[in-house]
Amino acid sequence: MSMTSQIAIDVMGGDHGPEVTVRAAARFLSRHPSAALLLVGDQATIEQHLSAQSGVDRDRIEIVHADQVVAMDESPAIALRTKKSSSMRLAIDLVKDGRAQAAVSAGNTGALMATAKFVLKTLPGIERPAICTALPNESGHTHVLDLGANVDCDAEHLFQFAVMGSVLVEAFDDNPSPRVGLLNVGAEAIKGNDTVKSAAERLEAGPVNYIGFVEGDDIYKGGVDVVVCDGFVGNVALKSSEGVAKMISHFLRQEFKRGVFSRLAALMAMPVLARLKKRVDPGRYNGASLLGLQGIVIKSHGGANVDAFGNALDVALREIEKDVPRRIDQRLETLLQERPKA
Amino acid sequence: MSMTSQIAIDVMGGDHGPEVTVRAAARFLSRHPSAALLLVGDQATIEQHLSAQSGVDRDRIEIVHADQVVAMDESPAIALRTKKSSSMRLAIDLVKDGRAQAAVSAGNTGALMATAKFVLKTLPGIERPAICTALPNESGHTHVLDLGANVDCDAEHLFQFAVMGSVLVEAFDDNPSPRVGLLNVGAEAIKGNDTVKSAAERLEAGPVNYIGFVEGDDIYKGGVDVVVCDGFVGNVALKSSEGVAKMISHFLRQEFKRGVFSRLAALMAMPVLARLKKRVDPGRYNGASLLGLQGIVIKSHGGANVDAFGNALDVALREIEKDVPRRIDQRLETLLQERPKA
Missing domain, CATH: 3.40.718.10 (Isopropylmalate Dehydrogenase)
Incomplete structure (x- = not known):
């Protein structure tokens, strides 16, 4: 499993939560035979939704239990301080720890950006990540x-x-x-x-x-x-x-x-x-990149349906395959050498 | 003629000039039996385009000759300084002089705003007109x-x-x-x-x-x-x-x-x-108001066709009938009395 691309999904995020994210996860695995997923959220809920899906390759799924959820309207600062075991936070922690190469969430945009910036940090030379x-x-x-x-x-x-x-x-x-x-x-x-x-x-x-x-x-x-x-x-x-x-x-x-x-x-x-x-x-265009971080984080629209959330997962996979953060980092390094510091 | 609503048209403005503006003017007069128009631009050109229209009520049209035209890509500052006898400038001058109650132009937006602001001035309390x-x-x-x-x-x-x-x-x-x-x-x-x-x-x-x-x-x-x-x-x-x-x-x-x-x-x-x-x-929505001026100036889209330019003329007429600048002025006066100056 360690050679494949691994994506951590904040299963609980978004307007529809596991109803959409788990189904999209199952279909994603069928589309991409070499990818693997870490499903982050309430274990029992995830198991329940997974068992409703037929033909899921469980060998390529790992469940990571999280006992908190960031609400869609929660203040980013409060989410960052009080939701350290939320599905969103743990999904990003998995990227930080190298267990996943990307995190995907349909949750609260502000909290996702704040958490990603806090946990993963920006690339050298980048003051602010962008969506x-x-x-x-x-x-x-x-x-x-x-x-x-x-x-x-x-x-x-x-x-x-x-x-x-x-x-x-x-x-x-x-x-x-x-x-x-x-x-x-x-x-x-x-x-x-x-x-x-x-x-x-x-x-x-x-x-x-x-x-x-x-x-x-x-x-x-x-x-x-x-x-x-x-x-x-x-x-x-x-x-x-x-x-x-x-x-x-x-x-x-x-x-x-x-x-x-x-x-x-x-x-x-x-x-x-x-x-x-x-x-x-x-x-069709769902899946926005949080660019400028030391890692890949993809924001799905909160109201995404199964197909749309699947597109966000595809964006994450493609960014892993194309090694986007490292390429941005390399370009920045060249630039910083060339440019006099402002 | 002095009792009717009079609109000054910058006939030469816009991508199509008199081809569109004169035809729209003729139709406008048919739609509004009590309105009158001042057509500002090259006299010979206007006469020529007018004679191509049938059934035009010439009693309600006055031609005001202008021997300059503001180009669509001209700098507003240069237009303001060097085009004092342009069709755009003269149309606005007619509003200033009280001979027209509104000016309508499909010309250069920046020049129109700069000229209108310079000639008509803003209402007391208004720092900047808006579109x-x-x-x-x-x-x-x-x-x-x-x-x-x-x-x-x-x-x-x-x-x-x-x-x-x-x-x-x-x-x-x-x-x-x-x-x-x-x-x-x-x-x-x-x-x-x-x-x-x-x-x-x-x-x-x-x-x-x-x-x-x-x-x-x-x-x-x-x-x-x-x-x-x-x-x-x-x-x-x-x-x-x-x-x-x-x-x-x-x-x-x-x-x-x-x-x-x-x-x-x-x-x-x-x-x-x-x-x-x-x-x-x-x-259908053509005709933007330059609000905050001591007079009515309507900007038509540069590429407007005859119907669209006609809509801009209708907007001008309605603002005359509804006395828009005076109503804004009155509201501002009340506000300025109520509010402590910032």
């Missing part, structure tokens, strides 16, 4: 960071995000030179604030394939591989995008119900709409 | 500001935007108590930055129906009437939303072309899709 995820674009996907870990960023932070995002995409997508853009505003008046302008200067001198400023719609067009922004802006962009997609889907359902002819058209259009849904399904 | 527009939501529309005029805002600016947005919606939608929300992030970690937190404190004490923090997706849900944010965040939210909508539309077209059955389904679904398109068409 990065892929979003669909017209021809593939775009990675965006930060998505909410850092609501106030200076130019150095944005620069570090750009480097981390670029290395992630190089490794993850086998893309030798990802196009990196800084998210900015399109108003002709005053192109961007001082932070963005200063980050642009650093990137122009720099170590990534920086293509300049991009705007919100560029995330979905396909001309840029890594979009860099502070966590406030990134979170709003992500949530606004989800909101529009939901509204369009809502309107589409309403319009297809308007009258007999529309209902008939809906029947005809069903396979088309199913394919569309699949292409824009946020679950 | 505000309506966006569709599941049950109606949501007004969002600022959308790009101010990329760095402090809590006082956000507070002022909230007041201005609330008064706009009170007047515009005959809504006695618009629900006002502050745009914030949903990451559980650290709810918002200091600016947003401090703005929230002021609004909780305050003069609008403040309902608390909202997230990006709330713009499109329908539970809030006015969403307040800085111009950087607002611009990114707007552009990201447009990007997602375009991508979904692109995927939908692709999927409906995949195979004979899908093409057939597309034919059947056409009326449904046309209705959907109409509901989410950004042109």
Whole structure:
């Protein structure tokens, strides 16, 4: 078991807990014959959910009992101080101890970030970890960071995000030179604030394939591989995008119900709409990376279903296989040698 | 003519210039029998485009010749200094002189804002004007500001935007108590930055129906009437939303072309899709208000078509009828008397 990739799952995290995570775990093992899982949470509950699954390869599952759970709305500071035997904390401890190469949780984002940072520490040279995820674009996907870990960023932070995002995409997508853009505003008046302008200067001198400023719609067009922004802006962009997609889907359902002819058209259009849904399904892109840590931690959406949580597990496995944290660390080391310290 | 509502149109502004603006002007006059227009731009060009329109009520049109045009990519500072006889500048001058009650332009946003601020001045107590527009939501529309005029805002600016947005919606939608929300992030970690937190404190004490923090997706849900944010965040939210909508539309077209059955389904679904398109068409919401000025200035999208530019004209007319700037001014006066100066 020690030669395989091992992922620790915070089984109790998320809106649905073991109902989703254990089923996703079982399917993950079928998809990946050489991977193994550490299921962290209440032992009896996990056993119960496991026994409901047929054909689970129990040899590749180890249960790690945890008697605490971090609540979805718990303060990160309180979770960090009082929940030292939570499923979330123990999953990250397993990465720290080298028993797992990645931890995956659908739990409280703030607590996960705080705990991961406290237990695993950031890579040398990284001041703040960032949350990065892929979003669909017209021809593939775009990675965006930060998505909410850092609501106030200076130019150095944005620069570090750009480097981390670029290395992630190089490794993850086998893309030798990802196009990196800084998210900015399109108003002709005053192109961007001082932070963005200063980050642009650093990137122009720099170590990534920086293509300049991009705007919100560029995330979905396909001309840029890594979009860099502070966590406030990134979170709003992500949530606004989800909101529009939901509204369009809502309107589409309403319009297809308007009258007999529309209902008939809906029947005809069903396979088309199913394919569309699949292409824009946020679950397909579930699994955000907490970048900049000395270890791999993947955040699943709290409301993820079995397929979506499975995607987060796949992201974790791929980051293990591609050795993402070590590659970021190496790039940073080169950079730190080259750059005069700010 | 002096008793009617008069709108000055920057005929030369926008990607399409008089091709769109003059046609939209002619249709606007048919829709609104008591309104009158001042068409500002190259006289010969305007005459030529007008003569191509049939049934135009020339009695309600006055042409104001302008021999300069502000380019779409021109620096606002240079436009302000060197384009004193541009169609944009003269349209705003007409508002200043009381010959028009509103100016509408599809030109360069930055130049329009700089010129409007310079010529008309801000209302007493307002430090910075903001750009505000309506966006569709599941049950109606949501007004969002600022959308790009101010990329760095402090809590006082956000507070002022909230007041201005609330008064706009009170007047515009005959809504006695618009629900006002502050745009914030949903990451559980650290709810918002200091600016947003401090703005929230002021609004909780305050003069609008403040309902608390909202997230990006709330713009499109329908539970809030006015969403307040800085111009950087607002611009990114707007552009990201447009990007997602375009991508979904692109995927939908692709999927409906995949195979004979899908093409057939597309034919059947056409009326449904046309209705959907109409509901989410950004042109329906074209016409952003430059709020906080001593006068009404409406910014049309640069790429607006005739219908969309017509919507911007309708927004201008409604703001005239509802006396929006005076109502904002009155509210501010009350507030300034009540509040200790910061």
